[in-house]
Amino acid sequence: xxxxxxxxxxxxxxxNGALVALVALGYTMVYGIIGLINFAHGDLIMLGACLALSxxxxxxxxxxxxxxxWLGIVVLIVACGLFCxxxxxxxxxxxxxxxxxxxKLAPLVSAIGVSFIFMNIGLFWLGPSDRSFPELLPSxxxxxxxxxxxxxxxxxxxxxxxxxxxxxxxxxxxxRLGRAMxxxxxxxxxxxxxGVDVDRVIAATFFIGGALGGAASVIYGLxxxxxxxxxxxxxxxxxxxxxVLGGIGSIPGAVVGGLVIGLVRSLSSAYVGERWTGAIxxxxxxxxxxxxxxxxxxxxxxxxx
Amino acid sequence: MTPAPxxxxxxxxxxxxxxxxxxxxxERWDLVALAVxxxxxLVVPALGGALGGQVTTLFIYCILALGLNVMVGYTGLVHLGIAAxxxxxxxxxxxxxxxxxxFQIGFLAATIVSVLATAGIGLALGAPTLRLRGDYLAIVTxxxxxxxxxxxxxxxxxxxxxxxxxxxxxxxxxxKIAGLDLGLAFAIDPRWFYYLALLALAGVVVAMRxxxxxxxxxxxxxxREDELAASAMGISATRVKLSAFAMSSAVAGLAGCLxxxxxxxTADPNAYDFNRSIMVxxxxxxxxxxxxxxxxxxxxxxxxxxxxxAPWADSWIQQMNINPTGSSLLSFSGWRLAIFGLAxxxxxxxxxxxxxxxxxLAAELHEDNA
Numbered sequence: 001x002x003x004x005x006x007x008x009x010x011x012x013x014x015x016n017g018a019l020v021a022l023v024a025l026g027y028t029m030v031y032g033i034i035g036l037i038n039f040a041h042g043d044l045i046m047l048g049a050c051l052a053l054s055x056x057x058x059x060x061x062x063x064x065x066x067x068x069x070w071l072g073i074v075v076l077i078v079a080c081g082l083f084c085x086x087x088x089x090x091x092x093x094x095x096x097x098x099x100x101x102x103x104k105l106a107p108l109v110s111a112i113g114v115s116f117i118f119m120n121i122g123l124f125w126l127g128p129s130d131r132s133f134p135e136l137l138p139s140x141x142x143x144x145x146x147x148x149x150x151x152x153x154x155x156x157x158x159x160x161x162x163x164x165x166x167x168x169x170x171x172x173x174x175x176r177l178g179r180a181m182x183x184x185x186x187x188x189x190x191x192x193x194x195g196v197d198v199d200r201v202i203a204a205t206f207f208i209g210g211a212l213g214g215a216a217s218v219i220y221g222l223x224x225x226x227x228x229x230x231x232x233x234x235x236x237x238x239x240x241x242x243x244v245l246g247g248i249g250s251i252p253g254a255v256v257g258g259l260v261i262g263l264v265r266s267l268s269s270a271y272v273g274e275r276w277t278g279a280i281x282x283x284x285x286x287x288x289x290x291x292x293x294x295x296x297x298x299x300x301x302x303x304x305x
Numbered sequence: 306m307t308p309a310p311x312x313x314x315x316x317x318x319x320x321x322x323x324x325x326x327x328x329x330x331x332e333r334w335d336l337v338a339l340a341v342x343x344x345x346x347l348v349v350p351a352l353g354g355a356l357g358g359q360v361t362t363l364f365i366y367c368i369l370a371l372g373l374n375v376m377v378g379y380t381g382l383v384h385l386g387i388a389a390x391x392x393x394x395x396x397x398x399x400x401x402x403x404x405x406x407x408f409q410i411g412f413l414a415a416t417i418v419s420v421l422a423t424a425g426i427g428l429a430l431g432a433p434t435l436r437l438r439g440d441y442l443a444i445v446t447x448x449x450x451x452x453x454x455x456x457x458x459x460x461x462x463x464x465x466x467x468x469x470x471x472x473x474x475x476x477x478x479x480x481k482i483a484g485l486d487l488g489l490a491f492a493i494d495p496r497w498f499y500y501l502a503l504l505a506l507a508g509v510v511v512a513m514r515x516x517x518x519x520x521x522x523x524x525x526x527x528x529r530e531d532e533l534a535a536s537a538m539g540i541s542a543t544r545v546k547l548s549a550f551a552m553s554s555a556v557a558g559l560a561g562c563l564x565x566x567x568x569x570x571t572a573d574p575n576a577y578d579f580n581r582s583i584m585v586x587x588x589x590x591x592x593x594x595x596x597x598x599x600x601x602x603x604x605x606x607x608x609x610x611x612x613x614x615a616p617w618a619d620s621w622i623q624q625m626n627i628n629p630t631g632s633s634l635l636s637f638s639g640w641r642l643a644i645f646g647l648a649x650x651x652x653x654x655x656x657x658x659x660x661x662x663x664x665x666l667a668a669e670l671h672e673d674n675a
Binding site for chain 1: 377645649
């Protein structure tokens with residue numbers, strides 16, 4: 001029983017962690033390329049969830065047959081991905097781009113400002129109280145026997161998140177755009193000198209990070225089933241923590257960090273009590289950073305004169 | 306960077322006539338403001354009521370922001386958890402004075418103990434983490450803020466949970482001066498707290514000015530400008546950053562003490578959460594990093610927006626009968642977050658040095674037209 005309980009919690013943690021990791025990727029990619037902590041990312045995902053809920057209600061997906069439901073989920077993910085990606089690029093163009101050479105705090109504060117604006121939009125969209133997101137998936141257990149629970153919802157998370165992450169790492173490691181992204185993140189000036197269109201690469205990064213967030217927002221709605229205009233803050237905080245934990249700027253780091261955060265959250269909720277979860281997550285973060293200041297998988301950067 | 310002349314005192318500062326007065330106000334804005342604020346409660350009767358309490362809170366946030374300014378403005382370290390130290394100060398004040406605990410050592414002693422203790426906690430957090438690079442340090446302070454908030458909320462036996470600790474007795478409870486019970490006076494008339502907070506704010510402003518010009522203050526700025534160069538000049542960057550961290554924490558703790566005493570409760574732990582930290586940080590940046598008048602102006606704008614302008618605009622909209630259906634789209638407070646966010650974005654776009662920039666920073670950012 002006890003071992004089984006532990007395994008169950010690990011399973012929940014890993015599924016949750018996969019979702020956290022998907023959001024963390026958006027933070028880490030933007031940070032890696034322009035060194036900005038994108039405070040608005042969590043709220044961008046909140047807006048994605050708003051769109052997802054509106055689409056589900058408009059097209060009556062909650063009462064559709066199984067084939068239509070699965071097809072609908074794919075359409076939702078694509079639509080919200082495009083929406084969040086495009087919105088992220090627009091914000092970058094309008095707000096962050098004029099600040100590329102400004103003091104370091106300026107884009108950070110602007111991002112906080114954008115986050116407030118998004119929250120206000122979400123407030124008008126959803127209303128002040130939390131809204132429930134319809135259960136679209138059957139809750140049957142997929143594993144044999146009475147013990148471990150692994151439902152369609154859990155499967156959905158993994159089926160969406162794992163391929164997206166693989167696709168992202170392929171993109172960054174093998175394509176021309178990926179090489180350009182790595183070059184810009186190392187040195188934008190040098191990248192520009194060898195013919196990389198830095199602005200386009202940055203826009204692409206914002207788009208991909210936002211699109212991943214859009215996908216995450218749909219899965220969040222289907223998996224957690226409650227959305228509200230303030231959800232962006234708490235989720236963004238955990239995802240950002242995951243990105244830092246793994247080593248901000250590092251894509252595999254964000255995945256590892258997300259999984260660790262997911263595990264810590266579910267285990268501490270199960271064994272210590274849910275209300276302490278926030279404190280435990282951040283205490284572990286502080287301890288890890290004290291001993292590994294560059295994060296779990298981050299590179300140690302030499303301070304330049 | 307060209308060294309900007311600081312403390313330029315024109316020789317004809319007290320020339321006769323209006324120009325003289327204008328120059329005087331410009332040079333000694335602090336004295337003018339202090340005089341106006343000191344006389345205000347005697348002239349404006351509203352300050353004896355709820356408004357007095359609001360202005361007192363405003364002064365306390367100014368103190369908090371000036372504390373944060375040491376770290377973010379002077380030393381250039383991003384701090385996302387200042388509210389935690391604000392909260393620790395408030396709770397220490399409460400623990401040392403409420404009847405529920407055996408200490409009850411009185412306001413002054415409790416303030417001294419809490420300020421020293423918050424400085425110590427700042428040192429304890431800073432010592433292992435200050436070698437982290439900028440953004441990692443920011444997330445550590447953010448994480449510490451969350452840990453403190455969760456702890457305050459959950460350790461119900463010690464902190465009273467969501468109810469907070471109360472009643473925090475007013476300063477001077479039981480002390481009688483010439484037949485006047487000082488504690489009773491504080492409890493009845495908000496103007497006593499008004500003056501106490503104003504006095505504390507003035508004290509902090511004076512202390513900050515002295516610090517700015519001191520060896521330590523210049524070392525803070527040197528570390529902000531270039532840590533490596535500062536180290537090469539023989540400044541111990543770690544020690545300098547640590548002292549900034551301790552000073553920020555101590556001043557935030559002082560603000561917390563005043564906050565708990567003026568409300569006579571610690572309020573619930575949500576008063577010390579991340580949102581509060583962000584608000585104060587935005588105030589400092591909006592007003593001008595490293596600038597004392599800027600910081601005060603930033604707080605005044607942000608707090609004034611929430612407590613004065615928003616309710617006023619809402620009641621105006623109601624009176625004008627523009628919004629008969631009560632839709633949040635047509636109420637001012639419905640747009641509060643967006644207006645606030647837009648203001649942050651616009652200020653950063655067009656005035657990244659803040660509304661009242663420190664002379665040094667302004668000179669640096671506009672090198673081309675200097």
